Amino acid sequence: MFATPLPFLAATATAAAPVNHTAILMFVGFVAATLVITFFSARKTTGTSAYFAAGRRITGWQNGLAVAGDYMSAASFLGIAGMIAFKGYDGFMYSVGFLVAYLTVLLIVAEPLRNAGKYTMADVLAYRLSPRPVRAMASLSTITVSTFYMIAQMIGAGQLIKLLLSGVVSYEWAVTGVGILMIVYVVFGGMLATTWVQITKAVLLMGGTILLSTLVLKHYDFSLAKFFEAIAHVPVKGADGQMVTKDFLQPGLAFGRTAANPWGPVDLVSLGLALVFGTAGLPHILIRFYTVPDAKTARSSVVWAMVLIGVFYIMTTCLGFGAAAILTPGHILVDGKPSDNMAAPLLALNLGGNVFFAFISAVAFATILAVVAGLTISASTSFAHDFYTNVIHHGKEPRPGQEVFVARITAFVVGGISIFLAIKLQTVNVAFLVGLAFAVAASANLPVIVLSIFWKRFNTTGAVAGLAVGLFASIALIIISPSVMGIDPATTAVSARRIIQHATIFPLKNPGIISIPLGFLAAILGTLLTREPGAETRFIELTVRANTGLGSEKATSH
Amino acid sequence: MITPEPGDSTPIVGSQTDIAPLGRSGAKPAHELTADEERGNMPWEAIAADEDFKKLLAAKMRFIAPVTIFFLVYYLALPVLVGWYPDLMKTKIGSLNLAYVFALSQFFMAWIVAGFYVVKAAGWDKAAAAVLAKFNKS
Numbered sequence: 223m224f225a226t227p228l229p230f231l232a233a234t235a236t237a238a239a240p241v242n243h244t245a246i247l248m249f250v251g252f253v254a255a256t257l258v259i260t261f262f263s264a265r266k267t268t269g270t271s272a273y274f275a276a277g278r279r280i281t282g283w284q285n286g287l288a289v290a291g292d293y294m295s296a297a298s299f300l301g302i303a304g305m306i307a308f309k310g311y312d313g314f315m316y317s318v319g320f321l322v323a324y325l326t327v328l329l330i331v332a333e334p335l336r337n338a339g340k341y342t343m344a345d346v347l348a349y350r351l352s353p354r355p356v357r358a359m360a361s362l363s364t365i366t367v368s369t370f371y372m373i374a375q376m377i378g379a380g381q382l383i384k385l386l387l388s389g390v391v392s393y394e395w396a397v398t399g400v401g402i403l404m405i406v407y408v409v410f411g412g413m414l415a416t417t418w419v420q421i422t423k424a425v426l427l428m429g430g431t432i433l434l435s436t437l438v439l440k441h442y443d444f445s446l447a448k449f450f451e452a453i454a455h456v457p458v459k460g461a462d463g464q465m466v467t468k469d470f471l472q473p474g475l476a477f478g479r480t481a482a483n484p485w486g487p488v489d490l491v492s493l494g495l496a497l498v499f500g501t502a503g504l505p506h507i508l509i510r511f512y513t514v515p516d517a518k519t520a521r522s523s524v525v526w527a528m529v530l531i532g533v534f535y536i537m538t539t540c541l542g543f544g545a546a547a548i549l550t551p552g553h554i555l556v557d558g559k560p561s562d563n564m565a566a567p568l569l570a571l572n573l574g575g576n577v578f579f580a581f582i583s584a585v586a587f588a589t590i591l592a593v594v595a596g597l598t599i600s601a602s603t604s605f606a607h608d609f610y611t612n613v614i615h616h617g618k619e620p621r622p623g624q625e626v627f628v629a630r631i632t633a634f635v636v637g638g639i640s641i642f643l644a645i646k647l648q649t650v651n652v653a654f655l656v657g658l659a660f661a662v663a664a665s666a667n668l669p670v671i672v673l674s675i676f677w678k679r680f681n682t683t684g685a686v687a688g689l690a691v692g693l694f695a696s697i698a699l700i701i702i703s704p705s706v707m708g709i710d711p712a713t714t715a716v717s718a719r720r721i722i723q724h725a726t727i728f729p730l731k732n733p734g735i736i737s738i739p740l741g742f743l744a745a746i747l748g749t750l751l752t753r754e755p756g757a758e759t760r761f762i763e764l765t766v767r768a769n770t771g772l773g774s775e776k777a778t779s780h
Numbered sequence: 781m782i783t784p785e786p787g788d789s790t791p792i793v794g795s796q797t798d799i800a801p802l803g804r805s806g807a808k809p810a811h812e813l814t815a816d817e818e819r820g821n822m823p824w825e826a827i828a829a830d831e832d833f834k835k836l837l838a839a840k841m842r843f844i845a846p847v848t849i850f851f852l853v854y855y856l857a858l859p860v861l862v863g864w865y866p867d868l869m870k871t872k873i874g875s876l877n878l879a880y881v882f883a884l885s886q887f888f889m890a891w892i893v894a895g896f897y898v899v900k901a902a903g904w905d906k907a908a909a910a911v912l913a914k915f916n917k918s
Contacts, residue, residue, distance in 0.1 A: 311879060315859065318886045322855045325890055329844050329897060450875040472870050473862040473879045487863025494859045498852070521901055528894050532887050763824040769837060770908040772822060 244577050245386045248584035252426075253403065256419045256591065260407050263415035271775070273412035273626045274341040274603050278775060280417055280513040286526020288417045289510050291424030293320070293501075293527070294534055295371075295593040296378035297656040299427060299586055302535075303569075304562030306542020308551050310456070310470030312477050313542055315490065317535035319497030324531065326502040326668075328524040334675045334768035336511045336520040340775055342600075343508045343667060344608045347674050349767075350760035352682040354613050359689040361608040363666045364505040366693060367659050368601040369640065371506070372594055374655035376400055376644035379590040381563060386583050394645050400591060401641035407595040408602065408633040412626075413513060416595045423585075423592035428534060430585040434566065435537045437573040438544035452547040459552055470546050485729040493657070496734030500660030503667030506593075506600035517771050545569040594640075602632035657732060658700055665737035666692030669745045675768060678761045680745070681754035688745025695740045699733035702726070823915055830914070836907045843900050851893055858882055 271278060280288070298320065305313030339345030344360035376397050383396035391399070407415050442448040454469045468475070477490040501507060511520040545554060545565040549572060554565050567586065571579035606629035611618070670688045673680045700706060707722040730736075766772060827833055862869050862879055869879035 311862075311883075314880075314883055315862070318858060318883050319855070322851065322886055322890050325851050325893055326848075328894055329848055333901075447875045454875075471877055471880050472866075474866050477859075477863060479863065479866075487859070490859040490863050491856065494856060498855060518901075518905060521898065525894055525898055528890060532891060536884070536887055762828045763822075765837070766822075766824050766827045766833070769833075769840070769904075770827070770912055772827070772912060 245580035245583055248580050249383075249386075249587055252584055252588045252591075255422065256403075256407065256588075259418045259422065260411035260415040263411035263418060266414060270623070270626055271340075272414065273629070274509075274512070274607065278513060278515050280523075282514065282519045282522035283526050284417070284421060285510055285514050285519070285523035286530065287424040288420040288513075289507060289523060289527035290530040290534070291420035291427070291589075291592055292506055292510060292596045293531060294424070294427055294589065295656070296375050296382075296586060296590045298534075298538075299431070299589055300378060300382075300563045300566055301656070302538050303541040303545060303566040304554075304564070305476075306470075306538060307545035307549070307554055307565040308562050309476035310453075310468070310543070310546060311473045312475050312490075314539065315477075315494070316497070317538045319494050320501070321528065321532045321535050323498045323501035324524060324528045326498060327507070328521065328528070330675070331502045331508070331671060332511050332520045332524050333517040334764075335508060335671075336514065336517045337768045337771045337774040338764055339512060341509065341512055341607045342604050343503075343505050343671065344604065344612075346764075347670060347685055348608075348612065350674065350757050350764045351680075351685050352754075352757075354616070356682055356685050356689075357608040358613045359686050359693075360667070360670075361604045361613070363662065363689050363693050364604040364608075365601045365636075366697075367503075367663050367667070368505055368597045368604075369636070369643075370655050370662070371504075371659040372597040372601075372636075372640050373643050373647060374659070375590045375594045375597070376640055377648055377655075378563060379587060379594075380644060380648060382567075382583060382586055382590070385564060385567075386580075393648060397644045397648075398641050400594060401637045401644075403591055404594045404598050405633055405637040407591075408598045408637075409630045413509075413599060413603075416592075416599050417510075417513060419595055420592045423588045424530065426585050426588055428530065430582050431534060431537050431541065433578075434570055434573070434582060435540035435544075437578075438540040438548070438569070441544070441548060441573060449543075449547070453543045456546050457550050457552070470543060488735065489730045489732055492730050492732040492735035495738055496657065496661045496664045496732055499668045499734070499738055500662075500664035503663035503671065504659070505604060505663075505667070506596045509600050509603060512775070515776070516774065541566050541569065548572060598633050598636055598640075599629075601636050602629045605629070605632045605636075658696070661696040661700065661733050661737060662693055664734055665696040665741040666690075669738070669741040673742075673745050673749075675764070677749075678758055679749055680761075681749050681752060681757040683752040683754070684745045684747075684749030687748030688741050691744035692737060692741030696733050696737040699728050699730075699737055702728045703731055703733065704729070705731050827911060827915060830911060832907065832914070833911045836904060836911065839907070840904060843897075847893060847897070851889065854889055855886060858886060 266272070302313060302316050305316065307313075335343070335346055338349050342360075343364060344357045347356045347360055379400045380393045380397040383391055383399075384393045387396075407419055411419075439446075439449065442452065450471065453471050455467045456470045457465050458468050459465055474486075477486040477493075479486045511523070514520050514523055542565070545568070549565070549569060554562065554568055567579060567583050570582035574582075606625050610628045611625045666689050669692060670685045673688070674685065701722070704720075704726045706720060707724055708720045708726045709723055710720055728736075767774065861882070866879075869877065869882070871878040873881050
């Protein structure tokens with residue numbers, strides 16, 4: 223592609239070819255550390271609330287780190303850095319949305335959820351509504367969101383390991399290994415092990431990001447003016463194949479309104495809506511608020527998380543723009559192909575050498591493992607608590623401990639299914655799957671959570687209608703969107719073609735702007751068409767409980 | 781670390797003991813009651829009808845509703861301005877531009893709103909505790 227390969231291009235090639243022993247050592251070190259955590263957690267995990275909610279004894283800052291850890295997934299560290307490196311300012315829009323979304327969590331969801339629930343998101347809904355239909359739908363939506371999110375993470379892990387350990391481990395074995403590790407964390411260690419793996423990873427990720435950002439600034443002699451000057455002149459290949467310089471700090475590279483894509487700005491607003499409303503509906507984030515002793519600690523953990531997440535996403539400026547300015551988009555390559563997911567590791571290789579590259583890759587790997595474990599436990603808790611105990615067995619465990627037993631079996635099954643799907647879907651775009659998870663969470667989960675906390679008249683029909691319409695509308699709109707549907711030119715390789723070769727029906731890649739209002743509308747219409755006096759009576763109890771903490775689940779002393 | 785309650789003979793030996801806390805009989809401890817079991821014991825209606833509790837709810841809504849509307853408008857202004865008024869947002873501010881400065885301001889907006897909320901919520905905690913104390917006495 224280029225007449226004279228630059229020095230770091232050679233470095234890229236050599237990093238992928240021979241076995242990277244430092245990287246292997248660091249991977250093994252992290253895995254060993256997490257297994258030790260799991261071993262000690264398993265010894266402490268006695269009882270249902272210990273397994274599902276870590277005994278509700280996690281402190282505010284610990285849970286803040288764990289929430290931040292669950293949130294700063296591979297999609298953030300690898301995906302956003304890559305998006306900024308290739309699309310400039312427009313990629314930074316994700317960073318902004320990811321933080322502001324926590325205001326929805328803090329102001330509206332976290333405290334009532336902690337006060338009124340036990341283990342899952344559905345607890346809050348089931349409190350005042352007819353439990354079985356609501357739990358069945360909420361469980362379906364929880365498992366859907368978690369699975370989309372999880373497959374995305376595992377595909378990322380597979381690609382990362384393939385890059386580092388090519389020749390030693392194939393993609394299939396890498397994915398299988400990640401799957402087995404996460405099953406071990408969840409089955410043996412429960413929520414306590416998952417939380418501590420998450421905390422360890424959050425510390426590593428913050429450390430790695432601070433180091434890498436410092437190296438980027440050092441590259442520009444710690445002069446922000448110089449740094450931003452470089453960002454304003456990034457060489458990219460223009461449409462005619464000639465190199466041109468572009469200002470990466472200017473908006474519009476991804477979502478700008480052009481003749482080819484007149485819907486860009488609408489898509490951007492739609493993405494913003496999915497991010498700001500989706501976070502408060504992500505099951506694996508919500509269940510974290512059950513691990514703390516009370517609503518006040520839930521609040522302080524959101525604030526801790528907001529500080530960490532905010533600092534992290536501001537630093538994506540350094541990672542993403544740094545990769546754009548120092549490496550330039552034309553040179554972020556793996557096996558000669560542009561690879562936006564590898565922008566951060568390749569930047570580390572360029573600035574810090576092989577050992578630092580291995581460290582950053584190990585951090586990314588740790589990130590993926592921890593998030594995958596968090597997702598598995600949210601899916602298996604929902605299945606065991608909502609579906610098995612409450613839907614099938616009407617809220618009574620057939621035998622004490624059965625719920626935990628079912629959750630462990632579910633973790634096995636969920637792990638197995640995700641391994642299978644991640645191997646099948648290895649060419650699917652990772653950011654697209656995460657976007658889908660946010661869209662489903664915002665359209666299905668958030669409307670019913672908000673309405674059940676604030677609207678007295680809300681009832682079971684409304685909740686089931688809202689969950690169902692939000693879930694299916696967001697998935698259906700994605701299927702007919704340009705991400706999945708469209709006619710590719712004959713020059714496109716078969717493996718890179720879209721799944722449905724048909725003219726695109728829905729012009730937006732992000733369905734939120736349509737599917738979120740649809741979710742609310744279905745919930746409101748379903749409610750207005752039916753009457754359920756019991757739901758209104760129990761709303762009084764829910765309000766008192768949510769606002770005073772009276773009768774909320776206490777921390778266990780064992 | 782785990783410190784068993786006095787009188788709790790549950791041995792801590794490993795994951796097998798999840799099945800049931802051993803050595804316990806009699807009434808369930810408070811944290812193991814289900815929502816249904818607890819419902820009957822609490823004066824929900826009386827608290828809901830309490831004037832101080834109503835004041836607390838009103839005070840919360842007076843803060844949460846306008847602040848939520850504010851942060852949503854402030855946040856959505858970013859994609860709207862960037863999407864439809866790109867030339868305005870490309871205005872240079874030193875070595876930065878308006879689009880980046882506005883995006884960066886979102887982070888500080890979020891932190892400041894969260895800070896206000898925490899201060900306000902500390903007051904609500906006290907009010908809620910006062911309401912509950914009233915019902916514990918009677």
